[in-house]
Amino acid sequence: MSPAPDAVTPNEGEICIDASQLRPGVHVRLPVPWVEHQFMFNSFVIADEEQARLIAAMKLPQLFCDPTRCKVPPLLRQEEQPGSDPEVAAEKDRLAALAARRMAEKRARAQVMSELRERLDKAQQHYLGAAREVSGAIQGFLLHPREAVERVARVSKDTTTALLADPDSAIVLIAEKAHDDGHAAHSLSVMTLALLLGKQAKIPEQALHSLGIGALLHDIGKLAIKASILRNNERNRYEEQIYQSHCRAGYDAAMRAGNLTPPLLEAILHHHERYDGSGFPDRLSGNAIPLSARLVAIANRFDNLVSPIDTRRALSPSEALSTMWTREQKYFDAALLQLFVRAMGVYPPGSIVQLSDGRIGAVVGSAPAGKPLSPKVMIYAPEVPRRQSIIIDLSSDDELKVDRPLRLQERPPEELDYLLPRRKINWSYMAQRP
Secondary structure (H helix, E strand, O other): OOOOHHHOOOOOOOEEEOHHHOOOOOEEEOOOOHHHOOOOOOEEEOOOHHHHHHHHHOOOOOEEEOHHHOOOOOOOOOOOOOOOHHHHHHHHHHHHHHHHHHHHHHHHHHHHHHHHHHHHHHHHHHHHHHHHHHHHHHHOOOOOHHHHHHHHHHHHHHHHHHHHHOOOOEEEEEEOOOOOOHHHHHHHHHHHHHHHHHHHOOOOHHHHHHHHHHHHOOOHHHHHOOHHHHOOOOOOHHHHHHHHHHHHHHHHHHHHHOOOOHHHHHHHHHOOOOOOOOOOOOOOOHHHOOHHHHHHHHHHHHHHHHOOOOHHHOOOHHHHHHHHHHOOHHHOOHHHHHHHHHHHOOOOOOOEEEEOOOOEEEEEEOOOOOOOOOOEEEEOOOOOOHHHOOEEEHHHOOOOOEEEEEOHHHOOHHHHHHHOOOOOEEEEEOOOOO
C-alpha cells in the first residue's frame, strides 16, 4: 500500500529528519498509512529508546518532526554506524519480532473497535426504526389512540428487552434534528433514559415496560398546542398557561385510549411536578409525586438540556448532569438523581474530553463501577481512518486519564465530524452497575 499523498510531504511547521536524529522526547510523524506500522498513532513524541529503535528499523527514507511538540530537540544527523554482522542480525531479528508482536496487538485492538462499532451500528438501526414507529403512533394518536398505544407498547417492550439483554452496548442513537418529527425523537430519548434510570433503581421488568410507554407518551398533550408556543423560550403568562395545559390534555387523551395503568397515566400527568412543590399542574411535592413521574422528570430534563430547541444552548452530557446535580437538585428526587448520575457515569458517552496527554477524544463507552473516572474514549487522530479509529479503555491504562470535559461549541467542525460523525444524534449508553 502506498502512502497517502499528504503523508510524504511535511505539514506546516514540520521539518524533515532521519532515524539517526531520533531520541526520547523528539516528536515524529511517520509518512506511511496507519495500518502499515505497529504504533498507536502516526504522530507522537517518542517515549523511550525502544521506540526510537523500532522506528529506525522501519528504514523509512524520511521522517517528519514538529519542533514545537518536541520535549528535546532532535539529535544532529549522523552517519549509520556499522556493527558486527552477528550483532546487527541479532538486533534486527529482535526488533522484527517486537514489531510483529506489537502489530498483532494493534490488530487485536482494531478487532475490539470493530466489534464495538458493530454494536453501535446495530443499536442505531434499532432506534431509528423505533423512532419511525413512535413518530407514526404519535401522529395518529388523537384519531386512533388505542392503536397508537399498541404501537408504542411494542417499542417499549422491545427496548426494555434490549436493555436487559445487553446493558453494556450502546442503547440510543437518536437523531436530534434528523427526523421531521422532533417530538418522536425526544419521546424515544426520554423513554430510554427513564428505562436506564428505572433499571438502576431495580424496578421490575414488567413495571419498566409500563414506564417506557408512559415516557413515550409523556408529551402527547402537546399535539394540540401551536408550535410557535412550544418553541418560544420566553412565553408570556397566557402562553405559559397554554403550555402547562399539555400535561392535563395528555392525561385526558391517554384516558380515552383505555386500559392504561395508573403509573403510566401518572407519568403523563405529573412529569413536570418538582420535588420542592414548584412544578405543575398540581404543585405536588416530595413522594406525593408518583414514582413513574419522578423518573420521567429526570429523563425529560436531561434530554432538554442536551438537546434544547435552541441548539446554541445545548449542554454536553457531563455539563447537563452537573447542572442537574449542583443547581437543580431541589427539583428532583435526590436518591433517583444520584442513581441517574451513577447510571450515566461521570463522563457520559457522547462527551468530548481532553486526556492527560493533551489528546482529544469522545467518550464511547461507560466506565466500570470500580473506576468511574475511566471510560472508553475514541481518540481524535485524523491520520487514522475513522472506521479504524483508536478506542482506549482508560480503566486498563495506568498512565492516561481524563483531564477535563470540553464544550461541543468550542470544538472545530473537523474534530466533531471525526469523533461524532452522527453529531446530530443524541448518544446515551448504559453500563451494568451494581
